[in-house]
Amino acid sequence: MRNNFFSTSNLENLKTRSLLLKNLRIFFEAKGYLEVETPLLSHFPSIDLHIEPFTTFSANNEEFFLQTSPEFAMKRLLACGFGSIFQVCKAFRNGEFGNLHNPEFTIVEWYKPGFSHFELMAEISELFTKLLQTKPAKFTSYKEAFETHLKINPFLCSTEDLQNLAKQKLTTLPNLENSKDDWLNFLLTEFVEKKLGVEQPEFLYNYPSSQAALSKINGGFAERFELYVDGIELCNGFHELTDAKEQAKRFELENQKRESQGKRVLPKDTRFLQALEFGIPACSGVALGFDRLVLLALKTKNIKETLTFSFENA
Amino acid sequence: MAFISTNDFRKGLFIEIDNEPYLLVENQFVKPGKGQAFSRVRFKSLTTGNILERTLKSGEKVLLADVEEHSMQYLYSDGESWTFMNTQTYEQTGLTKTQVEEALPFLVEETVCSVVFFKGKAISVTLPNFMVFEIIYTEPGFKGDTSGNITKPAQIVTGATIQVPLFIEAGEKVRIDTRTNGSYVERVKA
Numbered sequence: 001m002r003n004n005f006f007s008t009s010n011l012e013n014l015k016t017r018s019l020l021l022k023n024l025r026i027f028f029e030a031k032g033y034l035e036v037e038t039p040l041l042s043h044f045p046s047i048d049l050h051i052e053p054f055t056t057f058s059a060n061n062e063e064f065f066l067q068t069s070p071e072f073a074m075k076r077l078l079a080c081g082f083g084s085i086f087q088v089c090k091a092f093r094n095g096e097f098g099n100l101h102n103p104e105f106t107i108v109e110w111y112k113p114g115f116s117h118f119e120l121m122a123e124i125s126e127l128f129t130k131l132l133q134t135k136p137a138k139f140t141s142y143k144e145a146f147e148t149h150l151k152i153n154p155f156l157c158s159t160e161d162l163q164n165l166a167k168q169k170l171t172t173l174p175n176l177e178n179s180k181d182d183w184l185n186f187l188l189t190e191f192v193e194k195k196l197g198v199e200q201p202e203f204l205y206n207y208p209s210s211q212a213a214l215s216k217i218n219g220g221f222a223e224r225f226e227l228y229v230d231g232i233e234l235c236n237g238f239h240e241l242t243d244a245k246e247q248a249k250r251f252e253l254e255n256q257k258r259e260s261q262g263k264r265v266l267p268k269d270t271r272f273l274q275a276l277e278f279g280i281p282a283c284s285g286v287a288l289g290f291d292r293l294v295l296l297a298l299k300t301k302n303i304k305e306t307l308t309f310s311f312e313n314a
Numbered sequence: 315m316a317f318i319s320t321n322d323f324r325k326g327l328f329i330e331i332d333n334e335p336y337l338l339v340e341n342q343f344v345k346p347g348k349g350q351a352f353s354r355v356r357f358k359s360l361t362t363g364n365i366l367e368r369t370l371k372s373g374e375k376v377l378l379a380d381v382e383e384h385s386m387q388y389l390y391s392d393g394e395s396w397t398f399m400n401t402q403t404y405e406q407t408g409l410t411k412t413q414v415e416e417a418l419p420f421l422v423e424e425t426v427c428s429v430v431f432f433k434g435k436a437i438s439v440t441l442p443n444f445m446v447f448e449i450i451y452t453e454p455g456f457k458g459d460t461s462g463n464i465t466k467p468a469q470i471v472t473g474a475t476i477q478v479p480l481f482i483e484a485g486e487k488v489r490i491d492t493r494t495n496g497s498y499v500e501r502v503k504a
Contacts, residue, residue, distance in 0.1 A: 048348060176350070186369070213348050233346070
């Protein structure tokens with residue numbers, strides 16, 4: 001086909017994208033962050049049950065992973081004592097392609113030593129009032145969101161309760177077996193997400209400890225948050241786990257879950273674990289999907305309109 | 315029986331649900347935060363036209379409809395039925411609006427299409443991948459347009475509007491791809 005060179009975006013959209021990036025950098029500079037760049041290609045991937053890295057091989061046949069997030073490298077910089085840092089970079093997630101996903105996408109990620117996740121959320125709220133001229137964000141706990149929109153307590157209910165609730169609402173259900181987290185995520189996706197962040201940006205916080213990812217667990221809750229604007233998930237942040245032993249355990253657990261689902265067991269990032277052992281400052285950090293931010297600014301429905309060339313067209 | 319995974323879903327697939335044929339009309343990838351990915355799919359019944367919405371776990375499989383395809387020429391429509399003829403046996407078959415809906419923007423008389431049969435009954439039609447149309451109307455483009463737009467809308471004989479490069483003028487013929495809503499492929503010299 002001869003028209004394949006066309007951009008999936010247009011000039012006006014790209015001007016908006018460029019301006020947002022400029023304003024973002026102004027914001028971080030004013031807040032005292034240092035802009036850093038870490039390798040996209042690494043010896044070690046992140047280990048998540050539901051995230052698949054792209055892999056490739058060097059000239060001497062050593063396996064490398066395209067990063068799915070700059071998290072480990074940035075935490076190594078925190079251990080080096082470099083203070084507040086931010087980064088704008090590409091990240092890659094194999095198989096994630098849709099209206100809100102492109103397998104290659106742009107992440108803005110930043111870390112602030114000394115900040116709790118609540119202080120970081122307040123700073124993010126300020127960023128959004130500047131970038132998208134939104135109202136200040138509101139805060140909704142994971143429990144409140146389920147109670148308001150589904151009339152169920154996600155911490156006290158059983159997997160069966162969640163299945164029964166889904167059955168009342170839908171005639172056919174996905175084949176999720178007995179994973180409580182999968183059912184929670186399914187109900188969140190189908191019935192809660194689209195109602196979040198409609199009037200103003202909305203933080204969801206205090207996640208179940210089984211969904212802690214790389215956050216600290218405190219009082220039975222994961223100190224993790226997500227930000228929604230117009231029903232779209234934009235940020236994922238943590239009061240960061242700094243305990244090397246606990247981190248190694250979570251790697252192990254995640255790999256066990258991967259193995260039980262027939263997925264590849266991934267190598268543990270030993271350099272990242274060394275950094276945690278050496279010690280990183282107490283801090284909070286967050287990743288923002290920059291393409292989705294542009295999508296919201298443009299009020300479009302498809303992420304490809306924010307990209308010069310989408311994955312299928314790259 | 316053949317099954318297909320959500321990872322291989324695309325518009326235009328024929329699926330069997332409860333012994334009835336369905337067309338996959340929309341497939342949306344959704345993934346909450348760090349959780350399990352899903353496919354939010356819309357299937358259209360090729361008997362009733364009803365839309366069935368389902369959310370499947372990524373990687374879940376559904377039954378592919380066991381269909382046969384025959385090369386048939388489109389003859390005419392009375393507005394309720396669209397008549398196609400087998401070019402070898404001269405046998406004629408009618409399709410309902412629900413069954414031809416997706417093809418209508420580019421369906422013109424005498425086009426040889428692929429008519430899809432399920433359990434002996436015609437259920438749908440697939441257009442040739444590439445078709446040539448004359449441009450009936452389009453605004454004249456001009457060189458040096460600095461708006462950043464390199465395409466403009468153009469109307470073809472069926473009434474459908476497609477996007478063409480600025481240099482295309484009314485009266486010219488273009489080749490389009492019917493699988494991607496009629497995206498422009500190239501200019502066809504007379």
